[in-house]
Amino acid sequence: MNTISKNTKVAIIGLGNIGEAIAVNLTKGNHPVIVAARDFEKAKSLSDKLGNLADAKEITDAIKEADVVIPAIYFDKIKEFLQLYSNELQGKVIVDVSNPIAPDGNGGFKKIINENDSAGKILSELIPSNSRIVKAFGTLGAGSLLSEAFSEPNRKVLFYASDSTNSNNIIEELIASSGFEPFHIGGVDQSIRIEVFGDLHEFGNLGKPVTLDEAKSKIAKS
Numbered sequence: 001m002n003t004i005s006k007n008t009k010v011a012i013i014g015l016g017n018i019g020e021a022i023a024v025n026l027t028k029g030n031h032p033v034i035v036a037a038r039d040f041e042k043a044k045s046l047s048d049k050l051g052n053l054a055d056a057k058e059i060t061d062a063i064k065e066a067d068v069v070i071p072a073i074y075f076d077k078i079k080e081f082l083q084l085y086s087n088e089l090q091g092k093v094i095v096d097v098s099n100p101i102a103p104d105g106n107g108g109f110k111k112i113i114n115e116n117d118s119a120g121k122i123l124s125e126l127i128p129s130n131s132r133i134v135k136a137f138g139t140l141g142a143g144s145l146l147s148e149a150f151s152e153p154n155r156k157v158l159f160y161a162s163d164s165t166n167s168n169n170i171i172e173e174l175i176a177s178s179g180f181e182p183f184h185i186g187g188v189d190q191s192i193r194i195e196v197f198g199d200l201h202e203f204g205n206l207g208k209p210v211t212l213d214e215a216k217s218k219i220a221k222s
Contacts, residue, residue: 011066017142019072025149027053029177036062063088070095075119082126090128093167096120097138099196120191132167135191136160140202148209149179156209159194163187181212
């Protein structure tokens with residue numbers, strides 16, 4: 001892990017299954033994290049569990065201190081989050097991990113936005129003008145994020161999408177620090193491919209975590 005990753009301050013906002021998994025993996029990869037939630041005691045409890053590399057803060061303070069902000073919250077709450085903290089989010093790299101889905105009443109899930117829309121694209125139009133959005137860390141379920149991290153001999157892939165190439169080194173270092181192989185699939189307009197039901201999502205056509213060679217083969221056939 002190089003100095004880019006070590007010097008990048010990351011705030012994870014929201015500590016459900018995905019947020020906690022990202023925090024666990026990054027600290028396991030020796031990367032410090034700031035954790036925050038509406039319930040500060042929940043953040044403090046996770047920080048205590050993860051040790052010296054995790055620091056619990058109130059949400060506003062966490063965002064202000066971070067270079068990269070990961071709102072690990074439900075898609076339908078992120079719009080409110082972006083509006084509420086618009087001043088603090090100025091100039092930040094914002095990582096969208098969300099999947100725009102809800103229970104369908106039949107034991108499965110349904111998409112809650114238009115069929116051809118993506119959460120990443122929608123949210124890219126709502127962030128502050130001097131911020132950058134990256135779609136990442138949401139291409140696997142929470143269980144796979146934990147169980148497949150740091151896999152040997154070949155690491156599994158986490159796909160990401162971004163318009164700003166200035167963000168790519170930072171995100172790739174964070175993905176690598178969390179125990180996965182980064183794979184850039186293109187701009188944010190490609191986010192639909194790495195959201196639930198997409199061709200590169202675990203709960204879509206991909207069907208499982210894949211290695212870099214398997215990912216390349218999948219891309220070549222698509």
